[in-house]
Amino acid sequence: MEIQITSLKKVYGKKTALDGITFSVGNGMFGLIGRNGAGKTTLMRILATLSRPSGGQVTFDGIPMEDTKKIRSFIGYLPQEFSLYQDMSVLEIMRYLAALSDIPGKTCRERIPRLLQQVNLWDDRTKKAGKLSGGMKRRLGIAQALLDDPQVLIVDEPTAGLDPEERLRFYTLLDEFSGSRTVVVSSHIMSDIEAVCENVAVLDAGRLLFAGTVGTLAxxxxxxxxxxxxxxxxxxxxxxxxxxxxxxxxxxxxxxxxxxxxxxxxxxxxxxxxxxxxxxxxxxxxxxxxxx
Ligand SMILES: Nc1ncnc2c1ncn2[C@@H]1O[C@H](COP(=O)(O)OP(=O)(O)OP(=O)(O)O)[C@@H](O)[C@H]1O
Ligand SMILES: [Mg+2]
Structure with missing residues (x-):
């Protein structure tokens, strides 16, 4: 899917968080790089239709972002900070969220075990979310975001606080998933992004400093x-x-x-x-x- 971002602007009071940025994102893994306060989360929340821009436009294969119902039907989003139902088990959370998303029972019975195996949480499926490690929580987050089999997956700083092994596992998982889909992932750790994304955008203080391949950035x-x-x-x-x-x-x-x-x-x-x-x-x- 082609995401076209045009002259996108977001202002919070006197603060300009996005200052008219234009670039496009195609299939595969795409990295969003930038220091703290660059505007990564602001942009991702707009892409996920959770926040309205102050100006500009975003289209998904030509579908304008104002068509939120349609866009939400093919987008998965894992926020930078998210909470889990601490007292529910991994499996219970997945089943509960699937029910909330109206995913048919037959699809759930096939998809939930497959996703939990993919994120390597099947053996821990009866564990309560409150007892999971940071890496396991992130992996459960991704399994949740993939429940509805989204065409576009937006993942904000997924590896903060994870050890190098968990980071690698996480990115490998995203890479496997990407294929013909679009995965937008943000980070301020370039080595992580560079290893899995061919195309990147660099933001700083709300401005786009670069968009293109990692080779061109180098x-x-x-x-x-x-x-x-x-x-x-x-x-x-x-x-x-x-x-x-x-x-x-x-x-x-x-x-x-x-x-x-x-x-x-x-x-x-x-x-x-x-x-x-x-x-x-x-x-x-x-x-x-x-x-x-
Ligand atoms: N709800 C809000 N109200 C006011 N200002 C905000 C709000 N959300 C973000 N900002 C400001 O917008 C700017 C961009 O923030 P954003 O969270 O998008 O950056 P980021 O690149 O995700 O940073 P980080 O790497 O720390 O997650 C920052 O200066 C931030 O303080
Ligand atoms: Mg952020």
Whole structure:
């Protein structure tokens, strides 16, 4: 499904949370990247028809977002924060929600066990939701969001607080599900997004900084990423002069990866940029723009 977002705007009082953003999302996994307050949740709530924009338009294969009934029939949404019925078991919750969504009994009997197996919760199906770990709760959240077999799935910061293994499991699950469907997932962890999404949008303070492939995002930092080893006592000066991407101590030296417009002094090695580097370069340009 093609989601077309055009000049989308959202204002809360004096705060502009989305400042006229335009991009489109196709089938497969799509990542929404941005710092805290970038507008990711605001955008996702509008896509899920839970919030009305202050201006602009969103269409789903040409269907305008005003047709909420139709759109809700093919959208699944997992919010950033959600609550579960603590005293109900995993299976009871799934059955209850299926009943609320008017999913026929025969479909439920086939779909609920399959979904719980997919999210690896079948063996824990009699466990009360209040007793589940953070990762298990997230997986139950996704099983719920998939109950109605949505064409479009919107998942807001699904891996916050999860360990790396659980994060990987979660993204693999989303990836398996995506196929011919559309999955929009937000995060501020680029490595997670980069591993599963070919296309991304970068938001910052309500503005769209980038929309395109992760490869094109990486290219934003082409020729600007350098690695150099310097004595620890010189690191403060380097950190002042360059934008540091990462630094790692080794004996009396520190190995630093920097973003720089010109080749830094001290025998640097030029590096192939990653999507993370491209993202950091966009933020660096933004800050430079603010300073100038
Ligand atoms: N209901 C609201 N009333 C007023 N301001 C809001 C409301 N919801 C969001 N905002 C503001 O809009 C901006 C965007 O918020 P949003 O929650 O969409 O960001 P986010 O990218 O999801 O951030 P995070 O990574 O922290 O989840 C923020 O400045 C936030 O304070
Ligand atoms: Mg958010």
């Amino acid at each position: 290219k934003k930092a082409e020729g600007k990423v350098f690695e150099l080893a310097i004595p620890k006592k010189e690191q403060d000066a380097v950190k002042r002069d360059y934008h540091i991407l990462s630094s790692q101590s080794c004996a009396s030296d520190v190995r630093i990866r920097v973003l720089a417009d010109r080749i830094p002094a001290g025998c640097p090695v030029s590096c192939a940029p990653t999507a993370w580097d491209g993202y950091m370069e966009l933020l660096r340009q933004l800050e430079k723009g603010v300073e100038n």
